[in-house]
Amino acid sequence: MDRILLAELTRDARQTNNALAAKAGIAPSTCLARVRALRGSGVIRGFHADVDPALAGRSLQAMISVRMQGHARARLEAFMRHLAGLDGVLNVFLLGGAYDFFVHIATSGTEDLNAFVIEHLSSNPDVAYTETNLIFQHARATHWR
Incomplete structure (x- = not known):
């Protein structure tokens, strides 16, 4: 049921x-x-509006892969919460594997995307590497099975 x-x-x-x-x-x-x-019980965490970033003035979406420095491993959760609170960040995923995070962001254009990467990632001494991938299309799953 x-x-x-x-x-x-x-x-x-x-x-x-x-x-x-x-x-x-x-x-x-x-x-x-x-x-x-x-x-x-926490199974349903909340109900949210599905906002179209492009229609809200943020037409460029990207997925940024982030690898942290080895000395920063103890601060991964705090860094994840910090990223999630930044303007334009839609999702932050803490990963196992080659990268530590995927950061899903929506910006108004390439200049804002570049500024985000420089200001919040590349200039952070805990960040070892970033790779930015542009998102051309996105489809949200519409079912739960």
């Missing part, structure tokens, strides 16, 4: 409880209790 609710909420988090209950084949009171339980 919870998987059905998650799938439906992933498709449209703004639907009414009655509509969600009907799609799941349960009573509205049961649906409300299940969704509250999913929120309370």
Whole structure:
């Protein structure tokens, strides 16, 4: 039952409880209790607006790969939180593998992207290496299975 609710909420988090209950084949009171339980347990972390960066004035998106210096390993989580709070950052992923982070950013153009990389990454002594990849298209998954 919870998987059905998650799938439906992933498709449209703004639907009414009655509509969600009907799609799941349960009573509205049961649906409300299940969704509250999913929120309370942290499975559902929140409901968010899906903003189109281009229409909001940030038409250039990039994924920046970041490798940290060996001495900075103890500060990875703090650095991740710092990056997530910066203007234009959409997502920050802490990784295992060749890179320590992927930073998904939306900017108004190449000048702002260049300034971000220099100001927040290249000038940081804890950052060993960055690689910037432009994002031409993006499709958000619309299901949860």
